Structures are given as C-alpha cells and as structure tokens.
Amino acid sequence: MAWSATPAPRVDEDPNARAARIEAQLSDDERLSLLMGIITVPGSSKKLPLPAGVPSVAGYVPGVPRLGIPPQLATDAGLGVTNPSDGRPGDKATALPSGLAMAAGFDPALVERLGAMVALEARSRGFNILLGGGMNLARDPRNGRNFEYLGEDPWLAGQLAGHAIRGSQSQGVVSTIKHFALNAQETQRQTLDARIDPDALRESELLAFQIGIEIGQPGAVMCAYNRVNGEPACGHAGLLNGVLKGDWGYKGWVMSDWGAVGSAEHILAGLDQQAGSQWDREFWFGQPLRERLAAGTVPRARVSDAVRRILRSLYAVGADQIPSPLPAVDLQVHAQLALEAARAGIVLLKNDGLLPLADGPQRILVVGGHADFGVMTGGGSSQVTPSNGAPRLIDVGGDGGLAVYARQSILPGSPLAALRQALPGATIGFQNGYSVDTALAHAAQADLVVVFATKWEGEGLDSGSLALPQGQDELIGRLAQVHRRVVVVLETGNPVTMPWLGQVGAVVQAWYPGQGGGQAIADVLSGRVNPSGRLPVSFPQSLAQTPRDALIPGLGQPYRTPATVHYREGAEAGYRWHARSGQPPLFAFGHGLSYTRFSHDTPQIRREPDLSMSVAVRNTGERDGNDVPQAYLVARNGQPLQRLVGFQKLALKPGEQATATLRIDPRLLADFRDGGWQLPAGRYEFAVGHSAGELGPRVAIDLPQRRWRP
C-alpha cells in the first residue's frame, strides 16, 4: 500500500475571528490556564503531582471544555513521535533519519511527506502539537544537536523546515519551529550568551526562520534557552515583539523551551506561553503573572493577545478537533517511508571504484559500529522508540542536568544482515572492532573490508573535537595500512575529521539513518540504490578551518556556568567561511557522488517574471540517478562571496536531460542594513555546480539598486 496522508480537518470559520470570539468568553483564570504548560513524563516532575488521565507527553496544557477548547498535548517529533522514559509503556513510532540526513536529500517534497507522516502518528495518539521544525543553523561542527537540524545554509534549512511543517500541519496538528534563535551550541545552553552582529543574524539564522515561517506557517515558535546579545531569547523584546511579530507579522504564539523562562515579564517581551514550567525556577505564568495582571503591570490586552494567538493557531489547522475514533496508522507503510528517507540521505563522499560492491565469490569483512545489530542514533528529546524492535541500549553514564540522556540507542536493522542478503555470492564475516589487532588478523584473510565507525552525539553534549571517538581513527588507519580495499561507513551526527582518508578506497556518510538505515546502507553499498545525498554542512579539514577552533565556550565548566560565544563569522558561516578564507574543506557543502555522472550546461539567467536561473542537466553515465544542481552567487561587483541561491533534485535516466529552473529570492543577494534589505546596484555573478567547491562557468547580470522592508 502506498503511503497517504489523511484529509485535513475542515476549518470553516476564520481562525482569527473564532479565536477572538472564544477568547472574549474566557475568565481570567481560564486565560491564564492556557498560558502555562507542564511536562507529564513520569519522573520528570518533582515539583508537582501529575494530573490524572493525561498521557505522558513533553507538553500538556489543560483545555476549557465548556468552550470546546481542547487540551494541548505536545510531543517531540523532529525525527518521529517520541516516548521519553517509556512513559507510555511500549508505545513505539517510526524512527526517521536525523535532520542532517533528511536535509542531505535536498528534497523539500520528501521532507513534506515525512512531516505529514510524523503528524499522522501524533494525531493517531490524540496529540495535537508537534515540537518539530528544529532548524538552528550549524555554526560549529561540534554542536551536539546539529544532527537534529537542517545544516548550515539559510535557504536550504528554511525551505526544508517550512515544507516539513507544512506537511505536519496538513494533518490537523500544530507544529513549532525552533529554537528561536541562535541555539547553536549545547554547552551551558541555559546560561550562554550568543553574540552576533544583529544584521548578520538577519541574513543568516533569522532569514532561515523567516523562510521556514513563510512556507510552513507554523502555529508556534519555540524560543531558545540561550541569550542573544545579552537578552534571554524567551524574553527578547527585539527578537519576539520586534522581528517576529513586528517585522514579519507573525500571527502564531511564542512557546518557551522547557526551562527557558526567567521571569513573568517575558510576556511583555512577546513570550506567550511558558512550557515545561516545572523546569523553570518558578511557575512564572501562574501566580506571579496573576499578581502582575491584578496590579496592572501586565496589561490584560497582552494576556488576551497571547490567548488569541494560541487559539487561532489551533483553529487554523483544525488541531482543536481531536478525531474520534483516532486515525489508524500502518507502521509497515511508514517504515517504508523511513527507508526511503534513509536512502535519500546517504552521501557517497569518496569512491575510488570500490563501490558498488559486486556480488560474487569474495570474502568481505565487516568491522565495528554495531553493524551486526543496527545503526546509531542521536540522544536527547528527539530520540524515538523505533517501531521495528527493541534498540540496543548502552548506558554511557554522566552527571549534570542532562544525564538522563546519557544512553546510546542503537536501532535494530543490521546493515551486516542486509549486506549478506544483498550479496548472497559473497562470504561476509564480522568483527566488532573492539580489538584492532584481532580485526587486522581477520582483515588479512579478506578481499575487502567495510569498517563502520560511529560517533554518538546528543542534546546537552557538544564534542571536544571532530575526531572519531574510542580509537576508531586508529582502527581505520591501521586497517587501511594493511589492506588496499577499505570502505568506511560513517554514522555520525556531524562532520568528522578523516586522518585516514587518503588510504581508504571509499567513504559513505550515513549520518544517523533511522530505523531503515541498516537496509539503506546495504542498498547503497551493493548498488541497489544509487546514492544521491548531498552534504548540508561543510566538512572542514580541521577545526582550524572554522571560525572557532578554541574549546567550545563553557565546556568543562560546572553546569550553568555563564559563558559567551562570539559568532564573529556573522552570516559567513560554513561554506561561506571556506570561500572567504580560501581554504578548501575536506568535503564541500553540497558535495555527494553518484554511481552515474551528470553534466551541466552553461546556465541561463533571466530577470522576468522573477529573477531566475536555469540549467540543463544530463545523465551521461550508465545508471539511473538523481542530481542536485546548485546555484550560487559567487561575486557582487567583483567582490567574491558565496551564497546558495537555488537547488533542485532531478531524477534522470542514462542519456536523459532535464532543465532545472531556480527562482532566486532577492534576500539571498542583499544585505540587511538599517532595518531593511539593501541590494546594491551592480554586477552579480552566479555559477551552477555539483557543490560549493565544484562550480561551472559564471554568468552575470546587472541589477539596479533596491531597498525594501522585511
């Protein structure tokens, strides 16, 4: 059976009018009750007895039955519906690949279907809010949560987040977009001051949010833990009242992150709801807000506005209509979608002709990475209990506020077993890689070695370096010294360094590929699937090539030690930083090989009806494959710079040609200055290529000066 979304709930009355009508009938107590949420996961609420009859969820806000206002039941959902601490015993869901893996598909339409799938699974449980839309731009390849997000580029991340949210909200649930803004490291996230030039912020992460919000129309924006230029993100009047609700005219509500509220006055800065309130020092939006309302220091109009924003977002997508009976979900069908996503996200980084592996009488040794069992996942609130069996859980221990997440979860679905099935003619052995010398002894008997390397990362935990942990670099390096034919498969949440790169024959980046990952990896290795993923982040040669190579600020200090990070690169992060510094990365943003070849013609550029580029793409190889032509701005008035301005995924048969037409959003060409976008007059040069590091001939166009408000 093909996957299909359910029809969207009917929304008859204008949601704004209905929200105003219902809000006017509420008492003040009822109003305030809608502005504060709690977490109902057993064991996570020491301050409060949990309400009876409420399922275990990350976020719960009681409804107002007399006016048909439903309870708000919010689940984490970026990579699938979660079930933290098994609070709903035995409740399993489809575990999607990590955000970076989904982003590597460069495929907004696929991400939209995945968003709808997750939302349907949430709705089938009666949940009506998804804490999805995670999209903080990757600024530091050590950030432990990069795996949840969508890479380093504002256009790519904004498009993908917007489409994921659009898919989710088509199923009658609200989705958030998060974490607003600049939550780009985990270390000391609750005490961190993230500092950046405000205009550069508009051109980078805020532009990504703006695009995501325009496309997805998320019902809620989740503000971040950290401070931005000195102000707490959840009490940041400039960001919330100013940019989000003012400049962008955002109509939904601002929900706090769990434990990110520092005072009741945050409501005056634009925060509408205190979520996960037990994790804050006070139930700020309870009694303290009631007192301020009575004293008149918080105007009633502000409270009413906050309530209306929540109601209109619920009504706008039909999230007030909890269906009865709840819709059924076919987890088998969803597992196929998870497999499709995993296949689409795998990036072939290097191939000296070792891949695809031919079937036939040969001895293959698979080493390490739990390949006999399954695939790595990232830890934290996004962790899904997969539908395809019990994970292998490895407690890694630890202390501090996020010790609860210190557990590796290896999802079932063995790449080794899938490879054995795909290559029945080969003899495939396995070594766990625990002892390098034992692995070497076995490798000496093999015709080819496939090493699986993993790096577990997670919420609350940044990496100290880009190295693979636990001796895996040594394992790969020594195997490559003694064996000419070594393939490396990486299951990591971030770029890693590869000191052994020159000695191995192929490298496959599988990220955290989700519950279909084992099969998808075997499909790519065996050539059943032609890889088509592209890197949504640059892979630097070393930290020295990034804007910050010192230790992550605050790393090693006690939990909640104040720290400051300076994003001195401004909007020039990732591939833009490499372009500016002239230092080629290990693998460029947008890079990804295929088992076929693609050629690009010289692009055409047009002014009318909108500024756009088109490029003819041909599959010049022997296999079906997908290409992702990418267009970049490469110079403005002779000044070199680099900005992705468009991409499109094309499926082509051998010899087939198609044309990608890419409309160029003028914000990608402009600067943010004096409260608006400014496009300097002059010559704009563009190039289309296979990655930010492999570009074709330039085309230029002269554009007149323009200014416009955000």
Ligand code: BGC
């Ligand atoms: C995370 C959010 C998540 C929330 C609820 C927080 O710690 O930062 O992304 O939605 O918890 O689980």
